[in-house]
Amino acid sequence: xxxxxxxxxxxxxxxxxxxxxKTAKAMGLHVIVVDGNPNSPxxxxxxxxxxxxxxxxxxxxAFVDRLQITVHGVAVMGSDISQYVSALAxxxxxxxxxxxxxxxxxxKLLMKQCFAENGVAIPWFSAVESFEHLCILVAERGLPLxxxxxxxxxxxxxxxxxxxxxxxxxxxxSIEESFSGQVIIEEYLQGPQVSTETLFHQGKGYTAxxxxxxxxxxxxxAPYILENGGxxxxxxxxxxxxxxxxxxxxxAKALDIENGVIKGDIxxxxxxxxxxxxxxxxxxxxxxESLVPLGLGINYVRTALEIALNIKPDFExxxxxxxxxxxxxxxxxxxxxxxxxHGIEQVKTQSFVKKLDFFINVGExxxxxxxxxxxxxxFIVIADSLEELEKRVSWVYETIVFEIS
Numbered sequence: 001x002x003x004x005x006x007x008x009x010x011x012x013x014x015x016x017x018x019x020x021x022k023t024a025k026a027m028g029l030h031v032i033v034v035d036g037n038p039n040s041p042x043x044x045x046x047x048x049x050x051x052x053x054x055x056x057x058x059x060x061x062a063f064v065d066r067l068q069i070t071v072h073g074v075a076v077m078g079s080d081i082s083q084y085v086s087a088l089a090x091x092x093x094x095x096x097x098x099x100x101x102x103x104x105x106x107x108k109l110l111m112k113q114c115f116a117e118n119g120v121a122i123p124w125f126s127a128v129e130s131f132e133h134l135c136i137l138v139a140e141r142g143l144p145l146x147x148x149x150x151x152x153x154x155x156x157x158x159x160x161x162x163x164x165x166x167x168x169x170x171x172x173x174s175i176e177e178s179f180s181g182q183v184i185i186e187e188y189l190q191g192p193q194v195s196t197e198t199l200f201h202q203g204k205g206y207t208a209x210x211x212x213x214x215x216x217x218x219x220x221x222a223p224y225i226l227e228n229g230g231x232x233x234x235x236x237x238x239x240x241x242x243x244x245x246x247x248x249x250x251x252a253k254a255l256d257i258e259n260g261v262i263k264g265d266i267x268x269x270x271x272x273x274x275x276x277x278x279x280x281x282x283x284x285x286x287x288x289e290s291l292v293p294l295g296l297g298i299n300y301v302r303t304a305l306e307i308a309l310n311i312k313p314d315f316e317x318x319x320x321x322x323x324x325x326x327x328x329x330x331x332x333x334x335x336x337x338x339x340x341x342h343g344i345e346q347v348k349t350q351s352f353v354k355k356l357d358f359f360i361n362v363g364e365x366x367x368x369x370x371x372x373x374x375x376x377x378x379f380i381v382i383a384d385s386l387e388e389l390e391k392r393v394s395w396v397y398e399t400i401v402f403e404i405s
Contacts, residue, residue, distance in 0.1 A: 005030050006072045006309050009064070011054040011085055013042025015357075016078030016284035021045045023301045029309075032071070034063060054081050060088050073309035077301065078284020080106060080153040085281070095310045097260040097280045104255065105280045108150045109184050112277075118254035121247060121274045123187035123267075131171050137185055138167065144188040146225065147171065149178030153279075154372040159223040160188060170223060189267040189274060194234055195287055196264040198248045199303050201313050203258045207245050208300035208318050209292035210234035213265075214329070221332075224370060229286075229328040229378070231389065232295035236268060244273045251278055261304050263287075285372075286328040286355070290380050294354060297321030324382050325389040331358070331377040333402035335366050343399040347379070352392055355380035366404065376402070 008024050010017060013035035021042045024031045033046040036053035043049040052063050054076070064071055074089040074096065076082065082102040089096030096102075104110045112125045124141070128134045138145065138161070147170060148158040157177025159170045174183045193213040198205045211230040218225065234241065244266050251262060255278075263279040282288050288301050298318050306313040338360055347353055358377035360366060367374055379396050383389035 007069050009071045009074045011076045012079045013040035015041055017042050019289035020077040020301055024305055057084055057087055061091055075305055075308045077282035082280045095308055097257055101255045102280055105278055108277055114254055120250045120254050123189050123274055125184055125186035128183050128185050131168055134171055146186050146188050147174050147183055149174055150182045150184055151179045152177050155226055156371040158225050160225050165223055189269050191267045191269040193267045198262045200252055200257055201259055201307055205249055206315050210241055211287055211291050228330050231327040232291045233323055240268055247273045259307050291326050294382055295324045295326040325386055326382050327389050327393055328380045329393055330375040332369055333366055333376050334404055335368050336404040337365050338362055339403040339405050342401040347396055347399050352381050354382055
């Protein structure tokens with residue numbers, strides 16, 4: 001009996017999408033990828049590829065029209081373009097999150113308005129119409145507050161406003177970072193922040209992982225709000241995690257999501273869990289690729305692709321097989337010209353180091369850190385206890401030395 005091979009179209013072939021491509025190939029899928037960057041590393045791993053911008057919907061439609069095979073599913077990992085995934089999937093009549101939902105979740109103002117209308121727990125927020133309007137809101141609410149573009153990711157243009165800062169300059173910069181020129185202001189929530197990834201099938205959600213996010217360097221990077229990785233397992237209690245799972249269910253109902261992925265950014269405050277924002281896509285930044293697989297021994301990217309292809313998902317495969325301590329951390333060297341990076345081989349020889357990558361090359365200039373895109377590199381370590389994990393993180397930082405002129 002001949003078994004039909006499913007054809008999967010992945011939008012994006014950068015380093016963030018490589019794990020999804022490899023997973024799809026391991027599933028026996030015929031993998032097609034598109035990316036506007038002709039040097040995308042995922043091209044070499046796929047069965048077919050094309051140099052097409054993942055944000056150019058007319059050209060994406062033209063590309064699938066030219067294909068000689070049927071596309072059974074469209075997906076993305078690590079890129080905030082779920083509106084293009086949904087639009088293309090609807091054009092192809094394959095499973096997807098509703099386009100209206102994808103448009104809401106790629107606009108932080110529309111998202112917050114939707115959640116407010118549906119009773120989802122969120123921080124106070126407001127659209128900002130002008131600098132004068134911002135001044136009124138600051139006077140009414142007091143500081144600190146968070147200012148952010150409605151349509152950017154990776155902490156671009158996101159500022160924690162505090163007393164003594166040049167708020168007008170930060171407002172102008174946030175506006176410049178926004179594709180639409182629109183920003184919002186919201187309450188700054190105190191408490192541990194966690195990332196979640198929940199897979200929905202026929203209205204039932206399964207949260208595959210909780211990762212605590214590390215914001216220990218807020219004072220160093222102020223006014224920028226920059227994360228320095230995270231760790232697994234979460235320090236939250238079982239009861240707190242259950243509350244967050246219920247909150248994500250509320251999000252799914254508000255967004256009319258029956259099938260698909262919800263990536264959640266949640267803060268557990270003194271009054272309970274609240275949603276900062278969500279994305280209707282698989283996360284990048286090592287959550288899907290490393291922290292959960294290394295920590296729990298599962299690969300939920302496979303499950304997400306099954307849902308995208310209208311294959312009945314195997315949720316039993318998401319039952320944790322272990323509970324290792326895993327952390328990812330980033331490098332933030334001083335600005336200047338990079339002369340060399342020392343200690344690389346020493347770190348790579350350690351079995352507990354599962355990843356060591358650098359995003360800059362010798363001879364390049366290191367820019368001031370303004371967003372997650374400016375981080376100079378990343379590493380991942382595993383351990384059998386939190387204490388051991390923290391020691392190993394510190395050892396890597398002490399061993400890797402950036403020589404800068």
